[in-house]
Amino acid sequence: MRGIEQIPWLYDGICALAEWRGLGAWRRWLVHGARGRTLDLGCGTGRNLAIFPAGVRAIGVDPALVSLRRAGRRAPAAPLVCARAEALPFRAGVFDTVVCGLVLCSVRDPARGLAEARRVLRADGTLRALEHVRSTRRWKARVQDWIQPAWTWLAGGCHPNRDTERTVEAAGFTIEAEGRRAEADFRRFAARPGRADGVGTMTP
Numbered sequence: 001m002r003g004i005e006q007i008p009w010l011y012d013g014i015c016a017l018a019e020w021r022g023l024g025a026w027r028r029w030l031v032h033g034a035r036g037r038t039l040d041l042g043c044g045t046g047r048n049l050a051i052f053p054a055g056v057r058a059i060g061v062d063p064a065l066v067s068l069r070r071a072g073r074r075a076p077a078a079p080l081v082c083a084r085a086e087a088l089p090f091r092a093g094v095f096d097t098v099v100c101g102l103v104l105c106s107v108r109d110p111a112r113g114l115a116e117a118r119r120v121l122r123a124d125g126t127l128r129a130l131e132h133v134r135s136t137r138r139w140k141a142r143v144q145d146w147i148q149p150a151w152t153w154l155a156g157g158c159h160p161n162r163d164t165e166r167t168v169e170a171a172g173f174t175i176e177a178e179g180r181r182a183e184a185d186f187r188r189f190a191a192r193p194g195r196a197d198g199v200g201t202m203t204p
Helices: 008-032 065-074 110-120 138-155 164-170
Strands: 037-041 057-062 080-082 095-101 121-132 173-175 181-183 186-193
Touching: 008 065, 008 095, 008 121, 008 186, 037 110, 057 065, 065 080, 095 110, 110 121, 110 164, 121 164, 164 173, 164 186
Parallel strands: 037 057, 037 095, 057 080, 095 121
Antiparallel strands: 121 186, 173 186, 181 186
16 A cells, blocks of 8 residues: 555645645745755655755655656756665765755664765755654653554654654754754754764754
């Protein structure tokens, strides 16, 4: 059985409802902060690709061909590549920005995916993320743990209980205070890659 994320019309409908209820402003923050050559990691049906600001040279990557076909119709000028986050087919340091919009919950190996994102980013590049995460409320986190196997199967890979911010930091990124927001179980933030030895951060 395909999950919700592999049924583009259904996934788009759910996203449209969530954006109407307020997530749209967070998505605009996500893409409007991109600069230069940008990788839309897990671009899905192209909801980010269609609204990048002028001057951003965006490339979309997603492992699902059915989603990429819809993305191609939504953003026909954007190059699209079928690939997994854990094995990006790009040279090191070629992107100024990597954008993750509701993606890291579904990557099979988020630590490896973030290592790849860090590899393809320039040393002064930026990772920008909009994700739903493990709840900070103990009871709700337990509920997320309980429903995770069924939800992951239903949604086609989504894990509702991932502590994504901690995983981002463990991958060698430093999350910036500016622009960082939390609302319920949603987070938005920008992060900078650290030095190769994992100490400190690079400055723009």
